[in-house]
């Protein structure tokens with residue numbers, strides 16, 4: 084590494100303006116469905132349709148809450164909506180009752196409150212085989228957030244993300260590569276419990292757990308996210324594009340700058356690609372220092 088690069092990395096971090104702003108999200112009922120109410124003349128049918136419309140609105144809101152956004156369009160670079168929309172904290176009545184077990188997570192004002200609200204989570208089948216629920220670790224006001232796929236064996240045993248061999252490599256990237264301390268950044272995973280045999284998390288498991296990650300991001304409010312590995316990148320960006328096409332270029336997750344790169348576990352198997360990760364990390368360092376050089 085050139086001396087000038089090392090000096091740059093040790094320079095104080097400049098905190099740029101936040102990228103998150105309140106969302107203007109609202110559930111919309113398709114116009115065609117609204118028009119169709121006019122052809123119904125029997126009051127009971129209208130009432131039934133009104134019930135269906137209400138159910139549809141609530142269903143779409145629930146889909147949004149678990150990260151399914153295809154009906155609304157996914158976030159684009161430069162978009163400035165909050166990770167958690169205001170509507171998500173304003174649920175009431177029947178829907179609030181249906182989701183009463185998770186409503187506390189949406190009302191959490193701190194990471195500690197969120198962790199307490201998640202509790203001994205049994206919301207998906209990964210709960211049955213875990214040793215520890217691995218919530219996340221680091222600075223609750225970090226500028227930089229790393230997001231991986233899910234806990235491995237070491238993480239499951241210790242209850243902390245990225246503590247095994249891959250975790251040591253990530254720590255080296257943070258400390259030796261970026262000149263930061265591990266406690267300066269925030270580290271989390273898409274799912275909080277270890278998938279058996281380290282398989283990829285399944286869609287229903289991601290749908291159950293992703294709201295917790297979204298809330299973590301909303302509370303930490305990082306300016307930059309580094310997404311580690313194919314699964315985290317594809318989940319956050321809602322894409323099937325290969326990591327080889329996505330890494331090294333800036334993307335956006337709800338208005339937050341996101342840099343995809345390879346997972347440290349992949350680098351342990353493919354050390355020749357460390358130079359590619361270093362290229363990605365250098366772009367993040369440059370962004371954090373506000374340099375156009």
Ligand code: SF4
Nearest residue numbers: 204207210275276292
């Ligand atoms: S993976 Fe997430 S949703 Fe599933 S049990 Fe663990 S904390 Fe709950």
